[in-house]
Amino acid sequence: MSYYQVLLVLSFALTFGGSQAKIEVVTDPSPVVVNAGEKVNLKCLLKLEKEPVNLKDLTVQWFHRGKQVAEYDNVLTLDKPGVSLSLESLKKGDATLTISNVTHEHEGNYRCYIDYKSEYKRNTIEVQVHDKNKPKEDLLLTSEDKHLNEQLKKILDWFEQFNGKLDVLATELKKCVPKP
Secondary structure, eight states, X not given: OOHHHHHHHXXXXXXXXXXXXXXXXXXXXXXXXXXXXXXXXXXXXXXXXXXXXXXXXXXXXXXXXXXXXXXESSSXXXXXXXXXXXXXXXXXXXXXXXXXXXXXXXXXXXXXXXEETTEEEEEEEEEEEEOTTSXXXXXXXXXXXXXXXXXXXXXXXXXXXXHHHHHHHHHHHHHHSOOO
């Protein structure tokens, strides 16, 4: 091989081979069932192919019902009372969201977004809250109500997916705007 061929192969390898960290995001299987009043941990783990987690390259966002509840983007921001993320755990790739004193307001889908070195992954975890003091909805619904309820859930899931895509777009747009 000539000097130029070797240089070309090395340039190609450095440009396209291994410069990006391939990521995988692992979450708990859904649904996560918790009793009212208890604490729940919603696991969202960042698995890297090669390197340790560099917090400067990491953005983590948690959403519930279309609203952000927690974010890490070089600063930890908690937008909902009773939720927490551990900065020490983030250093190890663990973006687990902890919710203390769970109520029925915490029920629904939680989306964990991870952006690491411009590679983006998202997973969803459904939380179901059981409360022995609350009557079962299914016992109070007629068969027609149950059908409508299921159709409504499908529509809400679709809107949540659409909203998730808008969240991704907003995150990407933030990157285009220079920070002061």
